Amino acid sequence: MVTPGVAFLLRSSPVLSIPLVLGVGLRPLSRQLGGPEIAAWIVISLALTSLPLYAVFRVLLRDWRNQRAADALGARLVPVKKGKSIGSIDILRQMRHNRKHGYPADGLNQGVEELGPVVNFKVLWMDTILTTSPEHVKLILSTDFNNYVKGDRFKYGMRSVLGTGVFNSDGDQWKFHRQMTRPFFNRDRISDFDILDRHADDVISLLRQRSNAGYSVDFQDLIGRFTMDSASEFLFNNCVNSLKANVPYPRNAASPPPQPTTYAAQAANTFVDAFTLAMLRLSEREELGRIWPLFEIFGDKTAEPMRDISKFLDPVIEAAMEKKHLAGTKEKGGDAEELSLLDELLNTTSDPRVLKDEILNMLLAGRDTTMHTLTVVIYFFTMHPDVCARVREEVLAHVGPSRRPTYEDIRDMKYLRAVLNETMRLYPSVPFNVRENINATVWPSPDPNEKPLYIPAGSKLPYSVFMMHRRKDLWGPDAEEFSPDRFLDDRLQTYLLKNNFQFLPFNAGPRICLGQQFAYNEMSFMIIRLLQAFSSFTLDEEAFAPEGRPPREWANTAGRKSIERFRPKLHLTMSTAGGLWIKVKDA
Numbered sequence: 213m214v215t216p217g218v219a220f221l222l223r224s225s226p227v228l229s230i231p232l233v234l235g236v237g238l239r240p241l242s243r244q245l246g247g248p249e250i251a252a253w254i255v256i257s258l259a260l261t262s263l264p265l266y267a268v269f270r271v272l273l274r275d276w277r278n279q280r281a282a283d284a285l286g287a288r289l290v291p292v293k294k295g296k297s298i299g300s301i302d303i304l305r306q307m308r309h310n311r312k313h314g315y316p317a318d319g320l321n322q323g324v325e326e327l328g329p330v331v332n333f334k335v336l337w338m339d340t341i342l343t344t345s346p347e348h349v350k351l352i353l354s355t356d357f358n359n360y361v362k363g364d365r366f367k368y369g370m371r372s373v374l375g376t377g378v379f380n381s382d383g384d385q386w387k388f389h390r391q392m393t394r395p396f397f398n399r400d401r402i403s404d405f406d407i408l409d410r411h412a413d414d415v416i417s418l419l420r421q422r423s424n425a426g427y428s429v430d431f432q433d434l435i436g437r438f439t440m441d442s443a444s445e446f447l448f449n450n451c452v453n454s455l456k457a458n459v460p461y462p463r464n465a466a467s468p469p470p471q472p473t474t475y476a477a478q479a480a481n482t483f484v485d486a487f488t489l490a491m492l493r494l495s496e497r498e499e500l501g502r503i504w505p506l507f508e509i510f511g512d513k514t515a516e517p518m519r520d521i522s523k524f525l526d527p528v529i530e531a532a533m534e535k536k537h538l539a540g541t542k543e544k545g546g547d548a549e550e551l552s553l554l555d556e557l558l559n560t561t562s563d564p565r566v567l568k569d570e571i572l573n574m575l576l577a578g579r580d581t582t583m584h585t586l587t588v589v590i591y592f593f594t595m596h597p598d599v600c601a602r603v604r605e606e607v608l609a610h611v612g613p614s615r616r617p618t619y620e621d622i623r624d625m626k627y628l629r630a631v632l633n634e635t636m637r638l639y640p641s642v643p644f645n646v647r648e649n650i651n652a653t654v655w656p657s658p659d660p661n662e663k664p665l666y667i668p669a670g671s672k673l674p675y676s677v678f679m680m681h682r683r684k685d686l687w688g689p690d691a692e693e694f695s696p697d698r699f700l701d702d703r704l705q706t707y708l709l710k711n712n713f714q715f716l717p718f719n720a721g722p723r724i725c726l727g728q729q730f731a732y733n734e735m736s737f738m739i740i741r742l743l744q745a746f747s748s749f750t751l752d753e754e755a756f757a758p759e760g761r762p763p764r765e766w767a768n769t770a771g772r773k774s775i776e777r778f779r780p781k782l783h784l785t786m787s788t789a790g791g792l793w794i795k796v797k798d799a
């Protein structure tokens with residue numbers, strides 16, 4: 213099998229062979245055409261400089277064409293953030309460093325402060341136009357939807373894990389996947405809390421048991437197991453059972469009791485670790501941009517985690533296909549409630565590859581996003597005990613201390629919804645996203661006194677809801693503060709309702725998150741259950757691993773970065789570096 217790196221070199225071979233062709237062919241060609249004898253040193257110099265010259269020529273030609281096209285439309289080019297080194301490689305290096313060690317949007321913020329809310333970070337001579345403007349995001353996601361795609365570059369990087377699933381497809385292929393999965397998210401199904409309730413019980417008993425024994429718990433790890441188990445049961449009726457596997461003890465625990473390693477626990481941890489690693493590899497590719505295959509010359513870095521994922525998923529899919537085969541085609545309107553997404557999908561396709569792609573896409577969509585939001589809600593509870601107490605009051609008033617919450621309870625709990633929204637405003641699970649434009653286009657200028665902006669065809673267009681959600685001109689002077697009431701008081705009218713594209717944790721338009729309502733239900737359900745069981749939460753900072761502690765220098769910066777006591781980390785989705793170690797107080 214050809215590795216991604218070798219495939220990349222083969223694809224680039226026509227250009228890469230220019231020096232060779234010049235070196236070997238120039239002198240004989242000149243002789244044959246009766247031209248002058250070319251000195252060897254000239255041939256060598258030409259061969260050596262041909263590639264850089266070719267690249268410079270192409271870049272200059274493209275920039276000249278873009279300028280002409282912009283002029284013709286009465287527009288201007290997007291301001292470029294210039295790096296100090298050739299191809300702005302220093303910016304790329306800085307971004308990679310920031311991703312690993314910085315706070316989300318470090319580096320990008322400087323560009324935006326300097327040049328405005330739309331900046332071209334022209335890394336490796338490729339137009340990479342970042343916008344934080346609601347009006348541009350609206351064009352991308354909604355009003356000019358057909359001109360913006362995930363694009364071949366993005367899809368190629370994700371393909372070895374996500375295949376052609378709903379996340380990783382465009383056009384008719386995407387429509388096919390979306391139509392296939394949408395019916396599954398109907399109101400009855402997403403309000404059926406049986407699965408959630410069972411797994412929430414496991415979370416609570418584990419928290420209680422560890423708390424009684426005096427240990428703190430990594431809430432992110434625990435809740436990731438909850439979202440994985442719920443999603444796997446919901447999606448393919450086959451629980452990963454990660455909550456039954458060994459849950460880690462804090463690193464500062466004096467003598468944690470030994471945990472028996474069962475085959476099931478090991479299998480669950482292997483699957484979860486492989487899934488996490490595969491997602492990490494994908495985010496590394498996305499970060500490197502179009503040159504990522506060069507870092508995978510000797511092998512596909514997703515191959516190993518995908519082997520472990522397949523070991524778990526393939527038998528599940530085979531068993532569902534077998535069951536379907538034995539039962540014959542289910543009639544529409546049958547006992548739909550009992551069917552998982554996988555069973556539903558089998559009514560549309562029997563292609564195991566399509567089934568696996570879809571399931572993996574859904575797991576990606578459903579696990580880390582809700583895990584992250586719930587983790588940050590609990591973090592905010594530890595930082596704002598008054599908010600925690602107020603949500604708890606609401607829980608007790610609407611649901612009481614032990615009853616199982618219903619869909620109607622959740623719908624009516626306005627403050628809980630405001631807390632979830634405020635958490636997703638400050639720490640959205642998908643803080644950065646990206647599209648590519650098919651045709652050249654023009655965006656309105658953020659400064660009405662300036663000409664509109666010309667966007668060349670095929671530009672990489674990252675948009676950041678993380679940055680947009682913190683803009684003071686859109687949210688008011690307290691934009692960086694955690695204040696759930698902004699979704700309930702005058703600020704709702706003054707800011708949010710003026711522009712419904714400025715709050716987009718779930719995206720918008722035709723590709724809006726399919727699981728939005730399910731996610732609100734799942735997260736609300738879990739919080740209600742937690743607040744019925746526990747009255748408060750505290751951080752156990754002693755238990756944080758060094759990589760999970762915000763560096764000292766953050767305290768000397770501005771905004772939220774200076775006050776946070778956890779460390780947000782960025783991959784495809786956001787998470788908490790080193791986890792969130794907490795202690796709970798029994799209610």
Ligand code: HEM
Pocket residue numbers: 378379390393443574577578579581582585636640641642645717718719722723724725726727728730731
């Ligand atoms: C807090 C929880 C969640 C957040 C913040 C969230 C956010 C998002 C965002 C921003 C997108 C757009 C991605 C893109 O265009 O590249 C998306 C898409 C999607 N989400 Fe969610 N999501 C959440 C939970 C879920 C859950 C629980 C599920 C299902 C189990 C789900 C299913 C999907 C699907 C299928 C898509 C793809 C839609 C498409 O491309 O047509 N999401 N989500």
